[in-house]
Amino acid sequence: MRCEEIQIALLEAQKYPQEILPAEWIKHLETCPDCREVRELWQQLSHFPAPVPDPGLTERFRKRLAHEVPQTKRRSPLLAGWGLPLAATLLLAVGGAFAAGYSLRPLPTNPRREALAEFRRGTAADRLQTIALVTSNRSGDSNLVMALLERVALDPSVEVRLSAVEALYIFGSDPSLGDRIAEALPSQDQPRVQLALVDLMVALRERRAAEALRRLVQEHRLGPAARHHAEARLAEQRM
Amino acid sequence: MESLDDSELMARVRAGHGETALVLLFERHHGPLFGFLYRLTGHTATSEDLVQDVFLRVLRYANSFRPGEAFRPWLYRIARNVLADHWARRKAELPLDLHAMALPAPTNCAHADLEYAQDQDRLQQALNQMPLEKRELLLLSRDPELSYADLATTYGCSISALKVRVHRAMQELRSLFFQPMEVR
Structure with missing residues (x-):
């Protein structure tokens, strides 16, 4: 065996040091x-010593978890009193409205339309809560993906747009998601949201998403920060 | 609940009422994860924050964990993303503070201990001179709970390609580790 082969083979051996090396390797190592x-x-x-974390770290994490989780679970004032039934209605509304081919314009007399409009109205905090509530049901409804993409493109609040991007991770298995994000990316006017969309495309780890992202970079359709970020992530992931 | 394996605990987290399960996963895995992050950042407080960030993302992205999947490789994929975001926030890789990375002191002043400490110190210095990605790869590849198949998935390449990458990183470390020491 050549040295390079032996050294690559040693990679396996170093993980399981209790295993006995083949005689051929031992002979080679001797010389x-x-x-x-x-x-x-x-x-x-x-045998590099592993530094030990502070013993109180678990307790600190427990406190941070207690502090942050209720924030994501807390209902908005708009939704208070309606609770889960409204969340269910929202899901039905999003799916139903799209399936019925309705436009997205609110029609106050239609309860479904009313519920769908939750995505668009209220304060930024209300819209964030709506996204959290609806996506907590983890439905694979592609219409919900469209509604979230609409928030990413149009919401006046950057935080809501970012929250919608995060919610889209749930739908990572949707084969059309990569293309849809590639369409949404160049027209995105918020640099932070562009970066988040680039991360989402990379996270999809799908060849089509990678190709779409590479094309956007080559065609100079991204802002400088997003282009730099995309190049780095593509290189890092060897996509 | 303590008798449940990682995958079963993740099933509880995925179900949306698994804060206790998440804390158990934290207890099981935060030590080695902290070690990994510390070796890359060189800062205790930063590494502790990042460990917590990783587990908060576990909660947030629990739905992307496939039932029956090995938890640890998935956790380290998240950790790599958290680290990438951390470096992006800091704009550039900052040089590690070697004083902040003090290794455990030898138990006594015996020659062997002193030599051991010096070797470890030299190894850390050699690692610090390597590009972040190679450093990260070497630190992950020494973890006995992460197989090369796991790492290949993490890095999106074949096992043989991954081994070649580790081998190259090792050659770089070797040249840095065994190079003659600078006389000051």
């Missing part, structure tokens, strides 16, 4: 200082 050096370095690296 090859280079391979011995690599083995010695692997042993050093394997």
Whole structure:
């Protein structure tokens, strides 16, 4: 075996040091200082002492969790009193409205339309809560994806747009999501949202998403920050 | 609940009422994760914050965890993303503060201990000179609970390509580790 082959084979061996090395390797190691050096370095690296975290870290995490989770679960004043039934109505409304081919213009007399309009009205906090509530049901409804993409494109609040991007991670298995995001990216006017969309495309780890992202970079259709970020993520992920 | 395995605990987290399950997962995995992050950032407080950020993302993205999937590789994929965001926020890789990365002191002044501490110190310095991605790869590849198949999935390449990448990173570390020490 050549040294390179031995050294690559040693990668496996260093993970399971209790296993006995094949006689052929041992013989090679006895005569090859280079391979011995690599083995010695692997042993050093394997025994590199692990720093220990503060013993109070778990308790601090527990407190942070208690502090942050109720925030995401808390209902908005707009939804208070309606609770889960309204969330269910929202889901039905989003799916139903699209299935029926309705436009997105609010029609106050239609309860479904009324519920769908929750995505658009109230304060930014209300819209954030609506997104959290609706997506907590984790429905794979593609119409909900469209509604979230609408928020990403049009919501006046950057925070709401970012929240909608985060909610889209739930629908990562939707095969059309990559294309839809690629369409939404160039017209996005908020740099932070562009970066979040780039991250989402990378997270999809789908060849089509990678190609679409690469095309956007090559065609200079992204802002400088988003282009730089996309190039870095594409290189990092070897996409 | 403590008898449940990681995948079962994640099922509870996915179900939306798993804060206790999440804390149990935190207790099981935060130590090695902290070690990994500390070796890359060199800062205790930053690493502790990042560990917590990773587990909050576990909660947020629990739905992307496939039932039966190995938890640890999935956790480290999230950790890599959290780290990438951390570096992006800081705009550039900052040089590590070697004083902040003090290794555990030898238990006594015996020659062997001193030599050991010096070797460890030299190893950390050699790692610090490497590009972040290679450093990260080497630190992950020494973890016995992360197979090369897991790492290949994490890095989106074949196992053989991954091994070649680790080998190259190792060669770089070797040249840095065994290079003659600078005389000041």
